[in-house]
Amino acid sequence: EIVLTQSPGTLSLSPGERATLSCRASQSVSSRNLAWYQQKPGQAPRLLIYGASSRATGIPDRFSGSGSGTDFTLTISRLEPEDFAVYYCQQYGSSPRTFGQGTKVEIK
Amino acid sequence: QVQLVQSGDEVKKPGASVKVSCKASGYTLTSYGISWVRQAPGQGLEWMGWISTYSGYTNYAQKLQGRVTMTTDTSTSTAYMELRSLRSDDTAVYYCARSQWEYWYFDLWGRGTLVTVSS
Numbered sequence: 001e002i003v004l005t006q007s008p009g010t011l012s013l014s015p016g017e018r019a020t021l022s023c024r025a026s027q028s029v030s031s032r033n034l035a036w037y038q039q040k041p042g043q044a045p046r047l048l049i050y051g052a053s054s055r056a057t058g059i060p061d062r063f064s065g066s067g068s069g070t071d072f073t074l075t076i077s078r079l080e081p082e083d084f085a086v087y088y089c090q091q092y093g094s095s096p097r098t099f100g101q102g103t104k105v106e107i108k
Numbered sequence: 109q110v111q112l113v114q115s116g117d118e119v120k121k122p123g124a125s126v127k128v129s130c131k132a133s134g135y136t137l138t139s140y141g142i143s144w145v146r147q148a149p150g151q152g153l154e155w156m157g158w159i160s161t162y163s164g165y166t167n168y169a170q171k172l173q174g175r176v177t178m179t180t181d182t183s184t185s186t187a188y189m190e191l192r193s194l195r196s197d198d199t200a201v202y203y204c205a206r207s208q209w210e211y212w213y214f215d216l217w218g219r220g221t222l223v224t225v226s227s
Contacts (some may be wrong), residue, residue: 092214094211099152
């Protein structure tokens with residue numbers, strides 16, 4: 001099983017600032033099969049990034065993903081008020097599919 | 109409108125079973141597989157398994173093998189997840205999520221069904 005470790009656990013930032021979230025895998029993630037999801041309280045997760053760096057339909061270009069192998073990053077270039085949420089990475093290249101434990105981006 | 113519509117919240121006693129439904133709307137159910145993901149209160153996301161809505165092939169998380177069954181009814185465009193021998197630590201929001209292939213990302217999620225297990 002591939003274990004995904006996200007850091008930091010909580011990120012305290014102000015609107016307009018840049019957010020950098022990390023996701024490290026315990027073994028290489030095949031074919032960059034890594035996705036990022038955003039979850040707000042009381043809502044289902046929403047797909048942001050797939051294939052490590054491709055934005056899902058309707059996702060603003062302030063969200064970007066990068067990385068390969070075991071190290072992946074989600075960057076939010078300038079935080080908007082609606083971006084404060086919990087973010088999860090997920091690998092979908094092997095079974096079981098696994099998620100990171102999440103990074104909470106909160107308003108400073 | 110493309111969406112997954114889940115059944116309502118449930119309260120069950122320990123040892124009972126629960127069956128959650130997930131109806132595909134706005135697209136053809138058999139064009140995509142369905143995964144089930146659960147989230148315990150205040151916790152992260154846990155993948156439970158995947159079903160091919162075309163063939164009925166399933167792949168369950170080892171942790172839940174023997175307690176979970178995923179099925180589909182193509183006549184009503186509905187996927188189902190049944191969990192048996194419920195325990196208190198099965199209390200969670202259960203989500204269905206769509207993926208085009210077995211090893212693929214989840215591009216559409218249902219709103220979730222809260223299952224509470226309590227005596």
